[in-house]
Amino acid sequence: MTDEETRYEAVRSRDARFDGEFFFAVETTGIYCRPSCPAVTPKRANVRFYATAAAAQRSGFRACRRCRPDAVPGSAAWNVRADAVGRAMRMINDGVVDREGVAGLAARLGYSARQVQRQLTAELGAGPVALARARRAHAARVLLQTTAVPITEIAFAAGFASVRQFNDTVRAVYGVTPTQLRRSAGTRRPAARHAPAAPGAAGIPLRLSYRGPYRAGPVFDLLAEEAVRGVEEVTGAPGARTYRRTLRLPYGTAVAAVDEGTPAAPGGWLDARLHLTDLRDLTTAVQRLRRLFDLDADPYAVDARLAADPALAPLVTARPGLRSPGAADPEEMAVRALVGPAGAERLVRSHGKLLDAPYGTLTHLFPESAALAAAEPDGPLGALTAALADGVLRLDAGADREAAREVLRGLPGVSARTVADIRVRALGEPDVAPPGVTAPGAWRPWRSYAGRHLRTAA
Numbered sequence: 204m205t206d207e208e209t210r211y212e213a214v215r216s217r218d219a220r221f222d223g224e225f226f227f228a229v230e231t232t233g234i235y236c237r238p239s240c241p242a243v244t245p246k247r248a249n250v251r252f253y254a255t256a257a258a259a260q261r262s263g264f265r266a267c268r269r270c271r272p273d274a275v276p277g278s279a280a281w282n283v284r285a286d287a288v289g290r291a292m293r294m295i296n297d298g299v300v301d302r303e304g305v306a307g308l309a310a311r312l313g314y315s316a317r318q319v320q321r322q323l324t325a326e327l328g329a330g331p332v333a334l335a336r337a338r339r340a341h342a343a344r345v346l347l348q349t350t351a352v353p354i355t356e357i358a359f360a361a362g363f364a365s366v367r368q369f370n371d372t373v374r375a376v377y378g379v380t381p382t383q384l385r386r387s388a389g390t391r392r393p394a395a396r397h398a399p400a401a402p403g404a405a406g407i408p409l410r411l412s413y414r415g416p417y418r419a420g421p422v423f424d425l426l427a428e429e430a431v432r433g434v435e436e437v438t439g440a441p442g443a444r445t446y447r448r449t450l451r452l453p454y455g456t457a458v459a460a461v462d463e464g465t466p467a468a469p470g471g472w473l474d475a476r477l478h479l480t481d482l483r484d485l486t487t488a489v490q491r492l493r494r495l496f497d498l499d500a501d502p503y504a505v506d507a508r509l510a511a512d513p514a515l516a517p518l519v520t521a522r523p524g525l526r527s528p529g530a531a532d533p534e535e536m537a538v539r540a541l542v543g544p545a546g547a548e549r550l551v552r553s554h555g556k557l558l559d560a561p562y563g564t565l566t567h568l569f570p571e572s573a574a575l576a577a578a579e580p581d582g583p584l585g586a587l588t589a590a591l592a593d594g595v596l597r598l599d600a601g602a603d604r605e606a607a608r609e610v611l612r613g614l615p616g617v618s619a620r621t622v623a624d625i626r627v628r629a630l631g632e633p634d635v636a637p638p639g640v641t642a643p644g645a646w647r648p649w650r651s652y653a654g655r656h657l658r659t660a661a
Contacts, residue, residue, distance in 0.1 A: 258328030416524030
C-alpha cells in the first residue's frame with residue numbers, strides 16, 4: 204500500500220497511535236481531524252493528508268470541534284530527529300518564533316531565513332510563521348475555554364501582534380469568533396493571571412495528552428527521588444501523587460502541578476495546572492512539561508524494538524509505555540546531574556532566587572548558570588556553568604546535540620556517566636547507551652529507554 208492508503212486505513216480504524224503523526228482533512232466539509240476522530244469516516248476521494256495541523260490550516264481547513272486535532276501529542280519525530288527540521292520544530296514549539304521572529308529562529312539554526320522557510324515548507328507543508336500561528340491558536344483556545352481573562356488580553360498573551368490578527372486566526376482555525384469559542388466551553392472559570400500565594404488556587408487547568416500506554420508510576424518515583432527542596436515537591440500516595448515545581452520562563456515565572464492519576468487506556472492525558480505570572484509563557488511552559496514527562500514519545504515503536512531482545516522483553520512486558528523523562532529546565536538539569544541532589548539543594552539555598560510569593564514549600568527558582576559561574580567559578584561546576592553562561596554549551600530545545608556532546612566531553616572533571624545523564628535528560632536524546640552497559644545494536648534508536656528499563660527494574 205502507498206503511504207496515503209496506510210494513513211486512510213488508520214483513519215478508518217480510528218487508530219489513536221497516529222494522532223499527532225499526521226492529520227486528515229475532508230474537502231466536502233472543510234474540516235481537518237486527528238486519525239482517531241470518532242466521526243463517520245469520509246470517503247477516500249474526499250480526504251487529504253497533512254504532516255502538521257499548520258499545513259491543514261494553511262490550506263483553508265478548520266479544526267474539528269469533536270476531536271480537537273490541535274490538542275494531540277506532538278510528533279515523536281521532533282524529539283528523535285537531530286537535523287535542522289527537527290531542531291526548528293522543537294524551537295517553534297518552545298516559542299522562539301513568537302519571541303525572536305523567523306530571523307531569530309534561522310540564526311539559532313545557522314541558516315538563512317529563506318533556507319529555513321524552504322526546508323520546513325518542503326517537508327511539512329508549512330513555514331515557520333504558519334507553524335507558530337497554529338501554536339498560538341491552540342494557546343488562545345486553552346485560555347478562552349479555561350479562564351475568564353479578558354479576550355483582548357488573551358490575544359497578546361497567546362502571542363498575536365494585534366487583536367485583529369487574533370480574531371481572524373481564531374475564525375480561520377475554529378470557524379467561530381473568540382467569544383463563541385469561549386461560550387462553547389460551557390463554564391466560565393476564574394481568571395488566572397498571576398501565581399497564587401498558596402497551594403490550591405485554580406491556575407490554568409490543562410490536559411497534557413500522550414499517545415499509547417503511559418507508565419506514570421516510575422516517572423513520579425524518579426521525580427520524587429531527585430526532588431530538590433524549595434524548587435520541587437511530590438506529595439500524595441502512589442497512584443494519586445502530584446508533582447509541583449517552579450519554572451523560570453522567558454517573560455516571568457510559574458508554578459506547575461501535574462497529577463499522576465491512575466493507569467488509563469492508551470491515549471490519555473495527565474491533568475496539570477499552571478500558575479503563571481505572565482500568560483505569554485503558557486505554551487512555553489506546556490512544552491517544557493511535555494519534555495519533562497516525555498509525553499510526545501511513541502511507545503509503540505519503542506516497546507516493539509526493545510521487546511525483540513530476549514533480555515529486555517520481560518521488562519517491557521512488565522512496564523509497557525515506560526518513558527525516558529527529560530527536563531523542564533535543561534541547564535538546571537545539567538548542573539543537577541553534576542552535583543547530585545544534596546549539592547543542588549545547597550546551590551538553591553545559597554544562590555537561588557526567592558519567589559515573589561511562596562507556593563507552600565516551593566520558595567525558590569533554581570539559580571541561573573551565570574549566577575553560579577560568578578559565585579562558584581572553580582572546579583567542574585565552574586567549568587560547566589561558565590560554558591552554559593557564555594553560550595559555548597547550548598542545551599535548549601533546538602540545541603545541536605552533536606556540538607553539545609563535544610563540549611560536554613571536553614569539560615574538565617565531568618565524567619562519562621554525567622555526560623550521558625545530561626544527554627538523556629537535558630538534551631532529550633533517545634539513543635544514549637546506558638553507562639557501564641554493553642548495549643546491543645538492536646536497541647537503537649531507543650537505547651535511552653533501554654537504560655530506563657534497566658534502572659527501573661533495578
